[in-house]
Amino acid sequence: MKKILCLLALLITLYAPVMAEVSNVTIVSVVPPSPNAGDLVTVNFTYDRTSDVWNQSFFLAAVSTVGTFQSGSTLGQTFKVANGIVDIGGTGDGAISASSGNGMGDGNGASLIASPASYTFHIPDTLEGGPYFILIGGKRDFVDSGSALPVSQANYPFTVPLPPASASLTKTAEASTVIPGGLVLYTLNYSYVNSNSLTITDMVPPNCTLQQISPGGTSSGTAAGSALTWTLPAVTKRKSEKVWFLVSVDAAAVPGTIINNSADWTLVDTFSASTSGTSNDTTVTVIRPFAFNKSQQPATAQIGDTVTYTLSVSLTGYSLKSYDTFDSNPITGFHPVSGGSWSWMSDGAGSGYLYSPSQGAGSYPQYLRDTPTDFCDGIVQADIYVGAGGYEDGLISFRHSNTAPALSYGVGISGDHTPGDLYLQKTNPGVAGPYSPASWHSNAISVSDSQWYTVKVQVMSLSGNSVGLWAKTWIKGTAEPAAWMLAVTDTANATYTQMPGCGYVGFQGHPDNFNYYDNLKVISGNPIASGAVIFDTVPAEITYLDGTGALAGVHDAAVYDGVSSVVSWLYPGLQTDRADILMWSGVINSCGQITNTGAIKANDFNPIINSNSVMYDIPCGTPSITPTITPTDTITITVTPTITVTSTMTMTVTLTMTPTPILPVLVMSKSVAPSSAATGDTITYTIRASNAAGLIAADNVIIWDTLPPKHTYIAGGTYDAVNRVVSFSTGTIPVGSYIDYSFTAMLDDSINKNEKFYNTALSNCDVAAYAFVSNQTTLAAIVPDLELKKDVTYPNPTDGEAIIVFHLSVRADVTIKIFTISGETIRKIDGINGVKGVNKTLWDGLNDAGERVSSGVYIYKIDAVNGDEKKYVFGKMAVMK
Structure with missing residues (x-):
């Protein structure tokens, strides 16, 4: 465009x-x-x-x-x-x-x-x-x-020489899903060469209403089915641009509705011959802001078994709220503040940019969008053209208070530092200085002047008056990087006691150079996803054990209310396209049908919506019993008349004894030592089966225990590696006696910080009515903080291959990037499974294209990730041929 x-x-x-x-x-x-x-x-x-x-x-x-x-x-x-x-x-x-x-x-x-x-x-x-x-x-x-x-x-x-006339057209939709009443931005990317004209035709998709169309386009109306047309002029050299249109989805659209749409093109060459084609098909699905499904594991169970309920939750908390291209002059919906002036510049093809001319050094001129004025949480994305010379930076302002100097956040790019900065900034008028910025920087991308970039920031309100900020940037027209380059949690402190609340979205100009701004997208939250609570009622037939812990910045840990028998998770802020798995587990304590249904309460203005239901059918029958009669048995005497025919009628009474047996009862207890352990530590689980409360001996006792996750079996009992079960068999436990068994294991290196492991043991014996369950043990994982240290790289200098050596305090996922001295990435080595201790990675001296690199000095960066922890170090090496 x-x-x-x-x-x-x-x-x-x-x-x-x-x-x-x-x-x-x-x-x-x-x-x-x-x-x-x-x-x-x-x-x-x-x-x-x-x-x-x-x-x-x-x-x-x-x-x-x-x-x-x-x-x-x-x-x-x-x-x-x-x-x-x-x-x-x-x-x-x-x-x-x-x-x-x-x-x-x-x-x-x-x-x-x-x-x-x-x-x-x-x-x-x-x-x-x-x-x-x-x-x-x-x-x-x-x-x-x-x-x-x-x-x-x-x-x-x-x-x-000019190539033959040709054209191509691809179509994209801003998102693959949309809620009823939401906006969808369709973009038509075209390319044509050596032609008299190119005509692009489309239509307003079903269940949609046209809101905007790019300059040069015409429409026959705004309703679904209305024709959209763009006629583009003659060209000799190839021209590759885009046109667009914005629609709103009907508020009454039924979730599950699929909106398919494609566009057509007709090319007229220099000999007036025409060819036609069709773009790819785009698919947008109308959805509720969340999806909710429940399942249970295992499929069948009996008394004493541990079962797990899983709630699969998908929250779609954001949708496109506004789109500004600055294609028209005058620009509507914006107003300048904080001094300075802004203007609009044409690109000569019917479109344009918002332009920040050079200003005096006394102020950063702001240009803010009047609506929506209540941006708190969501996504802001825009294109920034970095002007030549000067400080070479551009800044998107959000949560702006519309005061000067402003209480606001900003996300920007700058060429001030090699290879360039992506930065987040907070300004506060409550402290001295004209701007008083608090800044967070990333050098993940090279920033040059005279270049277009796309900048994206996600904002989320967190608990405790904190704000989560995530940012990334990439060269406009290239693929968006998957990972965020900056992740910041901002909390009010002694200096910056004020936190930007809801406010305006816009841009800042720089006093030392110009910038262009384009394609501003404001994506904010759907109210239905705000303050969502997921909850599940624990059936009376199940004894609650534990639930999924907190996920930072997403949801709180499981909370169990023993009075109401409800386990719940709170999503305190708005979520965007999240897919989470929430689980809780418990032990079945009685028989019969156990039906369970989860529920979601999105916020105070929406009704509770239930998940699907799941059910267990737990058998209540007891095994066939052949009693052993002992002196302690109770004898019930019944009278059975027997008729004996003789020459005279005589009634004889016969006594029949029907025994009611005394069944064995075992009390199970379990312990773990130590109660917390690190990778490689030996852990001892001890199980006691006691017959102190029984009236008869327990014969053929069997004890079994499932090895917890991330444990490696060492010794003790009989281990079934396929089912990860440790078992013990004994003959008889007399009345008043007990037997202790133990087994040892160790934690592997996949454990995470703050992770806990819960475990119970079970037993059975002859003629027992049901399995006996122990208490639950808890083992806490000890994981040190992630530390990454660079060691030698050898040989250095090298004429070919080099081995990069580094140390890790814990297991981590590692990526190594190699750069030229100017900051250009030439090689990325990912998928490295870093182990605790010394790690060695071979660089073969080739770039990502498989070509051997030239002589020179190269910079390498080692990134290590373990859970929420991230570390990186830089190193330098030379290639000499």
């Missing part, structure tokens, strides 16, 4: 043979004289140089859409500049030379010496048809982001 026409160039710096300044650069010949995209060319040229030994001279070679050199880091150039070093990247086109210093100029010495030179390089293979220039220029010292242009230069024009 937005584009700035800029230099498309491949620049390469050559070191002059002597210390000198250059002038009178003249291109003598180019071989071949009419190069095409991807061709290898040789440029022969001459120049004059002076004998001024105090300045080093360089040449710049470029392929450009314009006939003169542009500044060092103009958008579209393929080289990067950092710390006074020209870093063009090794493409096989020649050696790179660089020098520190500053300034540049024509030759001004007395002795001009004419010198011939030549350079061979590839024409970029990405060029499409049209006119281009080969540029050769003389440059003193180095090229940086704000340096002047080469003083002496020459160009050689050539033309790349």
